[in-house]
Amino acid sequence: xxxxxxGTVAASLMYTHVSYLQISYYCxxxxxxxxxxxxxxxxxxxxxxxxxxxxxxxxxxxxxxxFFLISENRYVIFFSVWxxxxxxxxxxxxxxxxxxxxxxxxxYAFGAMTVMAGLYLVLxxxxxENVSALLSGFCCSEHHGAWIIPALLLLFALLxxxxxxxxxxxxxxxxxxHFFLSGGFSxxxxxxxxxxxRSISAAVMISFSGVLAGVSALSIMLPExxxxxxxxxxxxxxxxxxxxxxxxxxxxxxxxxxxxxxxxSYVLHFLGGRGTANG
Amino acid sequence: xxEFRDVSCVxxxxxxxxxxxxxxxxxxxxxxxGKGGSGKTVLLNIASRIMRNFSGDVLIRHRxxxxxxxxxxxxxxxxxxMTPRNMEETVINFLLMARMPYKKLLNPFTxxxxxxxxxxxxxxxxxxxxxxxxxxxxxxxxxxxYCAFSFIRESYLLLMDNPTRDLDLESIxxxxxxxxxxxxxxxxxxxxxxxxxxFVAQTADRILVMEEGxxxxxxxxxxxxxxxxxxxxxxxxxxxxxxxxxxxNIHYFPES
Numbered sequence: 001x002x003x004x005x006x007g008t009v010a011a012s013l014m015y016t017h018v019s020y021l022q023i024s025y026y027c028x029x030x031x032x033x034x035x036x037x038x039x040x041x042x043x044x045x046x047x048x049x050x051x052x053x054x055x056x057x058x059x060x061x062x063x064x065x066x067f068f069l070i071s072e073n074r075y076v077i078f079f080s081v082w083x084x085x086x087x088x089x090x091x092x093x094x095x096x097x098x099x100x101x102x103x104x105x106x107x108y109a110f111g112a113m114t115v116m117a118g119l120y121l122v123l124x125x126x127x128x129e130n131v132s133a134l135l136s137g138f139c140c141s142e143h144h145g146a147w148i149i150p151a152l153l154l155l156f157a158l159l160x161x162x163x164x165x166x167x168x169x170x171x172x173x174x175x176x177x178h179f180f181l182s183g184g185f186s187x188x189x190x191x192x193x194x195x196x197x198r199s200i201s202a203a204v205m206i207s208f209s210g211v212l213a214g215v216s217a218l219s220i221m222l223p224e225x226x227x228x229x230x231x232x233x234x235x236x237x238x239x240x241x242x243x244x245x246x247x248x249x250x251x252x253x254x255x256x257x258x259x260x261x262x263x264x265s266y267v268l269h270f271l272g273g274r275g276t277a278n279g
Numbered sequence: 280x281x282e283f284r285d286v287s288c289v290x291x292x293x294x295x296x297x298x299x300x301x302x303x304x305x306x307x308x309x310x311x312x313g314k315g316g317s318g319k320t321v322l323l324n325i326a327s328r329i330m331r332n333f334s335g336d337v338l339i340r341h342r343x344x345x346x347x348x349x350x351x352x353x354x355x356x357x358x359x360x361m362t363p364r365n366m367e368e369t370v371i372n373f374l375l376m377a378r379m380p381y382k383k384l385l386n387p388f389t390x391x392x393x394x395x396x397x398x399x400x401x402x403x404x405x406x407x408x409x410x411x412x413x414x415x416x417x418x419x420x421x422x423x424x425y426c427a428f429s430f431i432r433e434s435y436l437l438l439m440d441n442p443t444r445d446l447d448l449e450s451i452x453x454x455x456x457x458x459x460x461x462x463x464x465x466x467x468x469x470x471x472x473x474x475x476x477x478f479v480a481q482t483a484d485r486i487l488v489m490e491e492g493x494x495x496x497x498x499x500x501x502x503x504x505x506x507x508x509x510x511x512x513x514x515x516x517x518x519x520x521x522x523x524x525x526x527x528n529i530h531y532f533p534e535s
Contacts (some may be wrong), residue, residue, distance in 0.1 A: 165385060172376050176364035178329075183379035184350030 004196055008239075030239035031156045034231055035201035038170075039194055160196065160231075281326065281436055281468055285333035288321055290307055294375060295321045296333065297492040301434075306465035310460055310483035311472045314512060317489040319472035323438045326470065328465060331476075339436060343535060353380040354474035357429050358438035366414030368403055369425055371396070377431035395431050403427040403450070404459050417446040426454055439471040443478050455482050476503060480527040503527045 009023060163170065170278045173180050173194070281303040288296040296318045303309050311319045324330040326337055337344040337353055365374060378392040400406055403423045411422060422445040426477050428485050428523060429437055443451050445467055455478070460471050462484075479486060480500045488496035490512055495511070506518045508529065517530040 043477075168375065168382065169384075171365075171368065171372055172379055174365040174368070174412065175373075175376065176361065178361035179376060181349060181381070182353040184348070184353065185378075237404060 026239055028152045028156070030235045031153070032158075032201045034235050035156070035159050035163075035197065039201070040199045159201075280338075280340065281470070282338040283322070284325075284336040286322075286325060286327060286333055286337060288318075288330065288333040290321070295492050296325070298335070299492070299494055300366045301487060301494060301497070303468045303470060305435075305468055306462050306463050307484050308469040308482060309485045309487060310472075311470065311474065311487045311489055312479055312511075313476070313489035315474075318492040319489055320440050321492075322489070323358055323440055323470065323472055325436055326436065328352060329358065353434070355434055356436045356438065357432040358435040358440075359425050360430050362425075363413065367412050367451070368401040369412055369415050370416075371400075371409045372433055373424065374400065374405075374428055378513075379515050380432070386533050387431070394527050395433060397428040399431045402430070402460075403453050419450055422452070423450045426450075426457070430457055435467055435472075437467065437469045439469070441473055441475075441535075442471055443473065443475045451478060458482055459484045464505075474507070476529045477527075479503075480529065481521070481524075500526050503529065 012023070013020075021126050169183065169185065172185075173187075173190055180187045180190065283299050283301045284503050286299040287294065298395065299318075299322065311322060313319055316329070321330065326344065328347075330390050331345070338534070344352070344356075357377075374396050375392070376386060378388055378395065381392065382388055383513055400409055403426060405420075405424060405427060408416060408420060413424065413437075416424070420443075426439070426442055426446075429439060435489070442454055448456065458469055458471075459482075461467055471483075480503050483500065485497065485499060486502055487494050488502070490511055503518065505516050507517055508514055508518075515532060518524070519528045519530065
């Protein structure tokens, strides 16, 4: 895996305009994908059929494309994506237990809301130039402020350390309300915290690596590993996936890469993470 | 001591418990039997505070169950009323969860915690499957894990609802031994609801028979008579005596 990882980095550096700074961006995205995987495991009781939840993602992707078109400002992009992801997370956690027809409608409604918000900004003076910022992680330039990299690495390190320290509390949380209460904890507060961290992680990952959220499902398909090795594999796989996407992008258009990545992500999620029958 | 004083409970339009009075003493293993819907599980839910909308008093160690903090309650009462959500968890990690009410935040589990877990892994024969995921186990093995979880908590009052459900014969014997050990030192109480009259007759020190939310009969194993079974369960049975301990063995006649 390390060889594959090294190979894709070398190829990216040789055949594309990717810089070392950009490679470090991909590292951050990969690390945050690990947070997503861990939180997904902690929330394993909420199993949403990926096809049914797809409409929410489709809405978010649409919104992201609009946001990437309107500005090169990474922070605007990040917070825009975060809002979208929070909406998606609320959809997953709070509303997904309703009837499937309601789910579908809520998913469409959130998607439409985010796209409308994006369109509103475009119509109010944000430029449509800068197509190169479509995938902000891939196309970031040197002046984007390298300070954010150590800051986010620190944030990731804190999250990872917290996960190590509170591993048993998280395991208890993953067993549901009845079990978590037995530890003397407040389930509601923990649920909000997980929602917060999860949406932040998803927003960071998406902001810095494009539309690769679904690729975290790759880790499910890996040979069974435990502890640190499993975490490392997850990060390396996502990192390689990003680099491969960058390589592909060097030989084709940005939009086709987006399409390919989305399709691959969905297929991987479908194959690896699908836990329930389609409704 | 655990006391139920005039405990009543209405669920929807139906009265599920009606002025239940009972006292359970440390060292006792008490079984609640009765037809489905007679109020057995409701009684356990109230004792564990899963159900809060009841009238009357439930006292655990002379304190109302409502007055316990969440952590203290889970140290005092164990009731595995819900199945775990994450079946990808390994057996050993799941069992460690039972010690969470005793674990201090940021501190690892103590030597004693690990010792109790290991003892119950041995007691329930879970050694070979300790690193297996719950979802990969047979129904019988999963139920054995749930039973071990309940005993590992070491609470004052252990509540179990249909503990023999899905258990194979070997596991039933292991459970019986574990229950006997649990209350043996006279410091703890086991209260379980069951539909398995043979298991109840062999295991319980005292039996409470429930019908339509009331305790209608109480006594030791010798209350299990063909007339009682006919009256409260609507089934004709033949009862012989176990040659080792003289306790009732209930034989059913499905064709009757």
